[in-house]
Amino acid sequence: MKYIKLLLLLFVLQVQAQQGGMWIPSLLKGMNETEMKNLGMRITAEQIYSVNKSSLKDAVPHFDGGCTAEVISPKGLILTNHHCGYDNIQTLSTVENDYLTNGFWAYKMDDELPNKDLVVTFVVRIDDVTTKIMDGVSSLTTEAEKQKKIQDNISALSTSSPKESWQENRIRTFYDGNQYLLFVTETFKDVRLVGAPPSSIGKFGSDTDNWVWPRHTGDFSLFRIYADKDNRPAAYSKDNMPYKPKHFLPISAKGIKENDFTMVMGYPGRTQEYLPSYAVEQIINDLNPVKIEVRDAALKVQDGFMRKDNAIKIQYASKYAGVANYWKKWIGETKGLKKSNAVGVKQKFEKDFQQKVLKTGKQAEYGNLLSDFQKNYTDIRDYAVARDLFTEVALRNTELLSLGYKIYQLEQLLTTKGEQAFTDRKNNLVNGLGDFYKDFNASVDEKVFEQLIVIYSKRYPKQFLPSSLANVDGKSLSSNIYNNSQLVSYEKIKELLTGDTKTVIEKINKDAGYQLIKTMSESYVKNIAPKFDEINLKNTGLQRNYMKAILELSPKSARIFPDANSTLRVTYGKVKGYKPNDAVYYEPITYLDGVMEKYVPGDYEFDVPKKLIDLYDAKDYGKYGSKGKMPVCFVATNHTTGGNSGSPALDADGNLIGLNFDRVWEGTMSDIYYDPAICRNIMVDARYILFIIDKYAGATNIIDELKIIYPLKKK
Numbered sequence: 001m002k003y004i005k006l007l008l009l010l011f012v013l014q015v016q017a018q019q020g021g022m023w024i025p026s027l028l029k030g031m032n033e034t035e036m037k038n039l040g041m042r043i044t045a046e047q048i049y050s051v052n053k054s055s056l057k058d059a060v061p062h063f064d065g066g067c068t069a070e071v072i073s074p075k076g077l078i079l080t081n082h083h084c085g086y087d088n089i090q091t092l093s094t095v096e097n098d099y100l101t102n103g104f105w106a107y108k109m110d111d112e113l114p115n116k117d118l119v120v121t122f123v124v125r126i127d128d129v130t131t132k133i134m135d136g137v138s139s140l141t142t143e144a145e146k147q148k149k150i151q152d153n154i155s156a157l158s159t160s161s162p163k164e165s166w167q168e169n170r171i172r173t174f175y176d177g178n179q180y181l182l183f184v185t186e187t188f189k190d191v192r193l194v195g196a197p198p199s200s201i202g203k204f205g206s207d208t209d210n211w212v213w214p215r216h217t218g219d220f221s222l223f224r225i226y227a228d229k230d231n232r233p234a235a236y237s238k239d240n241m242p243y244k245p246k247h248f249l250p251i252s253a254k255g256i257k258e259n260d261f262t263m264v265m266g267y268p269g270r271t272q273e274y275l276p277s278y279a280v281e282q283i284i285n286d287l288n289p290v291k292i293e294v295r296d297a298a299l300k301v302q303d304g305f306m307r308k309d310n311a312i313k314i315q316y317a318s319k320y321a322g323v324a325n326y327w328k329k330w331i332g333e334t335k336g337l338k339k340s341n342a343v344g345v346k347q348k349f350e351k352d353f354q355q356k357v358l359k360t361g362k363q364a365e366y367g368n369l370l371s372d373f374q375k376n377y378t379d380i381r382d383y384a385v386a387r388d389l390f391t392e393v394a395l396r397n398t399e400l401l402s403l404g405y406k407i408y409q410l411e412q413l414l415t416t417k418g419e420q421a422f423t424d425r426k427n428n429l430v431n432g433l434g435d436f437y438k439d440f441n442a443s444v445d446e447k448v449f450e451q452l453i454v455i456y457s458k459r460y461p462k463q464f465l466p467s468s469l470a471n472v473d474g475k476s477l478s479s480n481i482y483n484n485s486q487l488v489s490y491e492k493i494k495e496l497l498t499g500d501t502k503t504v505i506e507k508i509n510k511d512a513g514y515q516l517i518k519t520m521s522e523s524y525v526k527n528i529a530p531k532f533d534e535i536n537l538k539n540t541g542l543q544r545n546y547m548k549a550i551l552e553l554s555p556k557s558a559r560i561f562p563d564a565n566s567t568l569r570v571t572y573g574k575v576k577g578y579k580p581n582d583a584v585y586y587e588p589i590t591y592l593d594g595v596m597e598k599y600v601p602g603d604y605e606f607d608v609p610k611k612l613i614d615l616y617d618a619k620d621y622g623k624y625g626s627k628g629k630m631p632v633c634f635v636a637t638n639h640t641t642g643g644n645s646g647s648p649a650l651d652a653d654g655n656l657i658g659l660n661f662d663r664v665w666e667g668t669m670s671d672i673y674y675d676p677a678i679c680r681n682i683m684v685d686a687r688y689i690l691f692i693i694d695k696y697a698g699a700t701n702i703i704d705e706l707k708i709i710y711p712l713k714k715k
Contacts (some may be wrong), residue, residue: 019637019672022268022569024128024174025049025057031557036572037089040261042652048265048570051125051542056248056654057568059121060265061188061225063646064088067225068266069120070648073657073705074253076118076225076243079196080646080691081661082202083321088115089196092319095310100317103198105697112192112224114236120191120225122165124569125184128413132157132181133171143541147692150177157182166232174546174562176274179539183567188243190226190236195699197221197692198609199317206605207299207324211332211665213586215682216595218663218690224700236326249648250707251686252655255626256575258588262636263572264660264681266647268564271671274547276370277346278377280672284337286381287388290459294392295327297451303361305444306604313604315439328669335670336676338677345673354551368547369542376539382461383532390524393456394517398449399440400487403433404517407487407497407508411518419501426504429498435489442482450478456520466519466526470473477516485513564641564671573637578678589685592616592630615695623710624691632688634658635680641671649683655709658683 017040030046036045048056063069067084071077082089086100092113093099106112133153140146158169163184170183197200201218209215213437226240227233234240258260272279302320306313337343352372357366394401406429414422455463456476486492496507508514554560577588596616600606614619621630640647640660649658660683663670667679694703 006458015202015654018572019676020639020670020679021055022271022535022564022571022639022641023561025128025265025568025570028464028570031559032570035462035516036263039572039574040652041263041572043654046655048263049126054247054412056247056249056265056650059249060568060648061122062267062566063120064118064570064644065121066269067645068643068660070227070265070645070646070656071245071248073248073707074532075242075705076227076245077248077702077705078191078223078225079648079659080221080223081654081659082196082199082219082221084646085193085196085223086203086321087318088118088193089221090314091116091191093314095314098314100199100314101194101482103196103201103697105195106193107699107701107703109224109242112194114190114192115223118191118523119189120223121176121185121187123183123185126568127161127182127184129157129161129171129178129182130180130571131179134281142451143537146244146541147537154180157269172565172567174565175551175560176549176563177544178548179562181567186233188225188227189231190234191242192224192226193221194224195222195317195693195697195702197696199604200607200609201355201612201692201696202243202572203275203321204606204608205598207265207328210324210607211328211668213635213680213682214590214594215662216590216592216598217633217661217684218688218692219684220659220692223691228584239294242265245493248707249650249654249656250709251655251690252651252657252709253685253690254711255625255631256589256634256651256657256685258575258577260575261572261652262575263570263637263650263654263656264569264640264644264647265570265650266637266640266644266660267566268571268641269566269643271564271641273561273563273672273674274374274543274550275346275412275672276377276546277343277350278374280343282345282381282384283672284334284379286385287333290455291392292327292330292334293389293459294389294397294452295323297455297529298397298448299324299327301447301451302444305441305447312441315441316444319439328665332665332668333671334669336666337672339666340669340673340675340678342414342669342673342675349637353553357549360553362553366545366553369546369549372542373539376535376542378536379534380539382463383528383535385459386461386464386524386528387462387532390520390528393452394520394524398452399436399445400442400481400513400516401520403436403493404514407514408518409522411505411508414505422501426497429576430494433490433493442488444479446482453477464523466523468519481513481516485511487511487513498522520620551682564643571639573638573676575634576680577635578664578666580664580678584613585665586635588636589634590632592688595632602648609696611696620695621691622695624687624694626687630691631685633682633684635664635682637676637679638681639670639674639679640681644681649686657684657686659689 026049033045059071061069069078069080072079089099126197137146154171162167163169168185173180197218204217227241227243231244268665304315410425413425457469457472486496575588577586579585598606601607644660647658647660651657651662663684664680670679693699
């Protein structure tokens with residue numbers, strides 16, 4: 001009996017180890033395919049990625065450069081997250097026609113709404129070009145020379161590699177510069193809004209529930225790709241036709257249960273799984289705390305205004321969500337890194353690594369890597385803190401300062417490129433500021449500035465802080481800036497930038513808002529950026545050599561996957577609950593009951609549409625309910641990150657069972673350290689999506705377009 005228990009334990013540990021990782025779809029044959037089969041997958045690696053045949057990769061495009069989508073019909077219909085389509089839905093919304101609040105459904109194709117500059121990109125082919133990119137690099141001595149040669153080789157090969165006229169070549173680095181892959185892609189530029197639930201469904205729980213489980217959010221929206229008469233990418237035209245995909249995903253309404261196989265495909269943005277312990281310590285103790293403090297202050301101000309004024313709520317909805325997303329992520333990441341003892345785990349790995357270096361006689365090549373990392377991360381600390389504070393306060397969270405920085409860059413352009421370049425950039429800037437001021441509110445921004453400039457003054461390393469910003473009075477400074485600067489309105493800034501070059505330069509340098517951002521920028525450019533870039537470049541070279549050593553010294557069976565870099569990846573695991581804290585266990589599936597439990601009438605985060613309440617009360621779930629309940633979301637052990645928003649969650653047969661949209665708060669450290677015990681991705685159940693489209697919206701035209709696999713009726 002003890003022997004059997006030991007075998008069961010070893011099997012559980014083996015299956016657990018076969019989870020985590022973001023794998024390149026063209027390289028799944030072998031270890032990955034075996035692991036996936038062991039977890040329950042019934043399709044082949046060839047069905048996931050194929051150059052010559054239709055495969056799953058042909059149904060999974062990159063959505064608008066930052067999310068993922070999936071094709072779900074033979075007429076180019078694509079599914080992605082509500083929050084991925086949010087900016088486009090907001091842009092199409094007005095106070096009179098508020099698609100964010102009320103939702104939008106096109107009951108025929110003529111009603112579908114075009115979106116300016118929205119694109120989706122498909123991968124056609126992936127080729128390894130490492131040898132060509134690294135040609136001539138090893139003989140160079142400095143890291144700067146090596147990086148320049150690599151970039152020159154990338155540029156040349158991107159141009160010379162074969163492709164069709166409507167396609168693009170994109171070369172990306174993997175394993176910290178130890179591998180290079182070429183992606184041949186197709187980008188479609190006519191993408192129209194088809195359907196979106198109201199925010200009370202698509203964003204239910206809003207920022208309070210963001211990164212949280214249990215979750216009850218119907219985070220989805222629908223768009224359609226249009227192409228020219230030859231089914232190729234084309235700019236918007238009323239003559240374009242719905243795109244005919246190489247592959248589209250059937251949708252399974254059969255349901256899921258714990259321990260079912262799941263696979264997620266998509267475009268994860270960025271991970272840093274192989275950082276040394278010194279870098280992780282710095283993230284926990286120095287970098288995350290200052291970023292969290294800045295965003296916490298900004299969010300409290302914006303939230304206060306948004307709750308009182310619906311026009312401001314519409315203006316700031318997308319911006320607020322963007323700021324809140326990573327604020328909460330950094331909090332959870334720090335908590336998870338501490339809870340999982342990520343620093344200790346990495347220190348043990350580094351100790352074992354050093355022993356391998358000694359054992360293989362590689363001291364000359366790799367023996368100083370860790371000590372060099374320690375020195376560099378010590379040296380870069382204050383520069384990294386200053387950089388993050390400047391970025392968070394001046395470039396991201398105070399809109400007047402971020403606009404002022406664009407004007408600062410404009411003034412620098414005059415010095416570096418001359419008057420014609422200055423004039424061209426100035427005209428482009430002025431013409432493009434209409435959209436910025438449409439969603440800008442000076443009263444909100446003033447109060448944000450009042451809080452953030454004080455944090456900047458207190459937390460910026462003193463040796464770099466401009467004397468004029470020491471011990472600032474936030475209220476007094478903000479009043480002076482926002483009452484006297486011409487950056488506060490579109491009309492005023494157009495006047496500020498009107499005139500000949502000399503006149504414009506004189507005017508901007510007299511502006512109170514510009515004077516402040518110029519002081520901050522000059523200090524940053526002179527005192528922070530050069531030294532940070534110098535040390536960071538050293539770390540880039542070290543990280544490449546460290547990764548090379550890990551690959552070289554690890555056994556062939558080691559599960560070493562490349563960090564995410566916004567390229568197409570596959571991750572796999574199982575539907576699984578988890579235990580975040582002592583005496584707490586989270587089930588893997590949530591239901592509509594939970595929506596009603598959270599319901600707060602009139603609350604912008606937890607209000608519920610009357611029709612959804614009526615459907616719930618009547619238990620009118622159509623074909624999509626399960627045992628008298630309506631499933632909403634589920635979690636699994638798939639290793640995801642930002643960019644996987646909108647990714648398809650697939651079953652063992654490659655059918656769509658859900659839509660990835662988030663991770664659990666305790667597991668957000670998976671960008672740095674993946675722990676299968678607590679790292680979970682969150683998905684909308686496909687049945688809930690179908691239920692909302694069909695029973696809530698009555699959009700049967702959309703349902704009729706889909707290939708839905710229903711459960712077999714019991715005889």
